[in-house]
Amino acid sequence: MIDPQFIKSHFPVFRHHAGLIYFDNAATTQRPGVVIDKLNDFYSRGNANIHRGLYGLSVNATTNYEAVREKVRDFIGGKTKESVAFTRGTTEAINVVANTYLKPRIGAGDNVVISAMEHHSNLIPWQQLCLQKDAELRIIPVADTGEVVIDAVNDYLDRKTKMLAITHISNTLGTVNPVDKMVDIAHRKKVPVLVDAAQSACFYPLEVASLDCEFLAFSGHKIFGPFGVGVLYTRPDLIEDMLPYNYGGGMITHVGFDESTFMPYPYNLEAGTPQIAEVIGLAEAIDYLRQVDKTEAIDHVSGLAAYFIEELNKIGKSAVIASPKERTGIVSFLLDNIHPHDVATFLAEDNIAVRAGHHCTQPLLEQMGVRATLRASFSIYNTREEIDRMTDKLTEIQRFWS
Ligand SMILES: Cc1ncc(COP(=O)(O)O)c(C=O)c1O
Known part of the structure; x- marks a missing residue:
């Protein structure tokens, strides 16, 4: 069982x-x-640039940085560590795929398929x-339940589809x-x-190996790791198709004034000095996560979401946006007709941090007929007692405003 208080003591x-x-x-x-200690430790004891120096500090920094590829490979269930490129985050990883892999392969009349909830x-x-x-x-539609209409996925893909890009x-x-x-549906139509x-x-x-997706992206800062580091996984058979995105030091095999040659993926995507400390810090986050039972963690956060929804429903005039069958610990909601920013500001007075806005999904919210929502998103250090504190405060806010 997840012990949130014990986990909280680590943060x-x-x-x-x-x-x-x-x-x-x-x-x-x-x-x-x-x-945090790992970042401090790197800068205090291990600081040097990688891939260049022949002295101990640099050699160790290079070894430690490169070792993280293997750790990430294991974390995502990949087959080769060469499938793992470090980026600044999910955003950069997706831009890399769009601009290196897809750009030369897409033309007039082709299409890319995403869902309305991206x-x-x-x-x-x-x-x-x-x-x-x-x-x-x-755009594959999203039903009122907040679920992608699975039966529609097949209809949106055809011979001209060059990519299906979908959020997990x-x-x-x-x-x-x-x-x-x-x-599976995409692969039947030969769509990456x-x-x-x-x-x-x-x-x-x-x-990723059994999922068999061509590409996968995530960010370190959403998995207890540092800001400024993310991962782009590319399926091993496609790594030769991944061309440089930025050019500079660290990714070349030879440079002449007239032309240059480049290292293979993933090194060709890591031009210039990379985020060395952050990559090494990401490994520490993965080690930390290894000690957490994933099934218990999922049960904990989705259990908190279910509990919150139950309690919220007891408050007059509240509304949960979407009711998917399988939900993680994320809940978007509205309170009466009070603007989400006002609610979030009142919650902040009681030291309760939630988000209000469009959550970088403006088209989705427009489709659902709302401009902004409140969003509570839970992790393994959160508790039911904290949710009770929030619902008490929401009740108070609702009474005050109605
Ligand atoms: C589903 C999803 N995709 C992509 C991103 C972008 O991640 P980042 O800002 O770390 O690049 C986020 C961030 O909130 C996200 O939630």
Whole structure:
């Protein structure tokens, strides 16, 4: 069983902000002390640039940085560590796929398929590419339940589809998509798939080798790791198709004034000095997560979501946006007709951190007929007592305003 108080004791932020109720984990999680210490340790004891120096500090930094590829491979169930490229985050990873892999392969009359629940980061890169190439961006609808209409997926894909880009978990609705089914449907039509795992990487086993997706992306800061580091997984048979995105030091085999040659993926995507400390810190976050039973973690966060919905329903005039069958610990909701920003500001007075706004899913909210929602997103350090504190405060706010 998850022991949230024990877990909380690993996260220094809760010592520095006694009483903080942190329900904004979908935006970014907090960091355990071991990850913070690792960053400090790197800068204090291990600081050097990688891939260049012949002295001990640099050799060790290179070894430690490169070792993280293997750790990530294991974490996502990949086959080779060469499939793992480090990026600044999910956003950059998706942009890389759109601009290196897909750009040369898409033309006028082709299409890219996404769902209506995509985060802007898994929408705009494809939208802009389609605009440049006179291709079509097709949107699989989302039902009122907040679920992608699975039966429609097949109809949206055809011979001209060059990519299906789909989120594993909706950052706004909490819906867990059946990505394995979606990959199967796409592969039957020979369409490659990118899985946006930004919200799932923390607790949901990714198992890319058996999922067989062509690409998968996630961010370190949503899995207890540092900001500024993310992962792009590319299926081993496609790594030769991944061309450089940025050019510079660290990714070349030879440079002449007239032409240059480049290292293979993943090194060709890591031009310039990378985020060395952050990559090493990501390994520490993965080690921390290894000690957490994933099934128990999923049960804990989705159990908190179910409890919150139950309690919220007792408050007059509240509304939960979407009711997917499989939901993670993310709940979007409205309170009466009070603007979400006002509610969030009142909650903040009691040290309760939630998010209000469009959550980088403006088209989805427009489709659902709302401009903004409140969003509570839970992690393994959150408790039912904290939810009680929030629902008490929501009741108070609702009474005051009605
Ligand atoms: C589903 C989803 N995709 C992509 C992103 C973008 O992640 P990042 O800002 O770390 O690049 C987020 C961030 O909230 C997200 O929730």
